[in-house]
Amino acid sequence: MVAPAAAPAIALLLIPFLLFPAPMAAVLIPTDYLALQSIRKALSDLPGSTYFASWDFTADPCSFPGVLCRDDRVVALALGDPRAGSPGLSGHLPPTLGHLSALAELSLVPGSVSGPIPTSISLCSTLRFLALSRNLLSGPIPPSLCSLAHLRVIDVGFNLLSGTIPPLLPRLPSLSTLILAGNRLSGPIPSFAQNSPLVRLDLQHNRLSGQMPVSLPTSLRYLSLSSNQLSGPVDRILPSLRRLAFLDLSSNSFSGPIPGSIFALPLSSLRLQRNYFSGDLRLPGPVRIPYIDLSFNRLGGRIPAALSAAEWLYLDYNRFIGEVPTGFVDRILKGEMRVLYLQHNFLTGMEIGPPSKIPIITSLCLQFNCMVPPVQTACPARAGQQKTRPTEQCPKWRKV
DSSP states (O other): OOOOOOOOGGGGGGOTTTTSOSOOOOOOOHHHHHHHHHHHHHEEEOTTOOGGGGOOTTSOGGGSTTEEEETTEEEEEEESOOSTTOOOEEEEOOGGGGGOTTOOEEEEOSSEEEEOOOGGGGGOTTOOEEEOOSSEEEEOOOGGGGGOTTOOEEEOOSSEEEEOOOTTGGGOTTOOEEEOOSSEEEEOOOOOOTTOOOOEEEOOSSEEEEEOOTTOOTTOSEEEOOSSEEEEOOTTTGGGOTTOSEEEOOSSEEEEOOOGGGGGSOOSEEEOOSSEEEEEOOOSSOOOOSEEEOOSSEEEEEOOGGGGGOSEEEOOSSEEEEEOOHHHHHHHHTTOOSEEEOOSSEEEEOSOOTTSOOOTTOEEEOOSBSBOOSSOOOOOGGGOSOOBOOGGGOTTTOOO
8 A cells, every 4th residue: 555655754854054054164172173083983984975075184174064063163963965865874973972062963864873872962962953863773762862951853763772762751841853763662652741842753663562651742743653562542542632643553452442533633644554443433523534544453333424535545354334335436436535445344235336437546445245346346465365255254234
């Protein structure tokens, strides 16, 4: 299935230098000068990268690519060529990064930089922006980061980080973006302050366990917890997140009902597939979410007609019964639904027949229900070859 593109983490690397005026001629203080020399010794260009080619210390270090100075201090450091296709850097991040005590922004392009995140970064007390994603960084997230009260953005996603999330990290008072996705983090998700300004929380593809925190910030617009080991109900938590534009809880062990109120949120994408959600869907009114995936759950009852407004709708591998609402047929024949997957339920009929022409842009799958599919359409391979459920599985819902 093709998912709407989410904003890539590398876009965060474009933020440095936007908050500062043009560089000014300066003579660096000795600690910053020596710190840059140490960084140069600890890191190297991967084959095809020329980032360090002009780091010649016989010249002014404030003229080096990626280095921004104010007066006699380094205030922003963007390590590596941020242009698309750059191979990035190798080596490790040296502890001397902490000597850049006026540093406000630190970023690292995707590459092969390994080793731990230096705990000395906490000495950069003015740091506001930290982006070290898509490298080979390992070890724990330093708890010392929790002392950086000015941090707005933390992106250390898609590395090899392990251990637990420091309990005080989500409580940083200025934090608006926290991306820890694609690591090996375990344990529970720490609690958040209710007055947190957090807008984006991305913890997908880790090994986190336990239940979803009750105190998620109401400021959240993007929430991804997919592909973890989280469990428990969500019906008392999600309704308070009224600003959400993107929600992905897929591939966990969440259970209980799906709160109907989340279908009224201003979401562009709702991904709850591969959990243990159960019960009927009770929707408060029209649904205007383009992309909805509720597949591989234990949802039952009749399919709400309000879901027909979705463009991509995945309801397969559930326990839905009855007939498909007529509104779905109208939207399908007009080409207004791109995907409608209803296979592997207990549905008994759909008012559409062989004379109807399914638009070529639409994928419709109805097989393995309590009916013979009224139209022949191509289904995904995972749907199997059997067109209809065995009769003995359908006595309660078989159409008379």
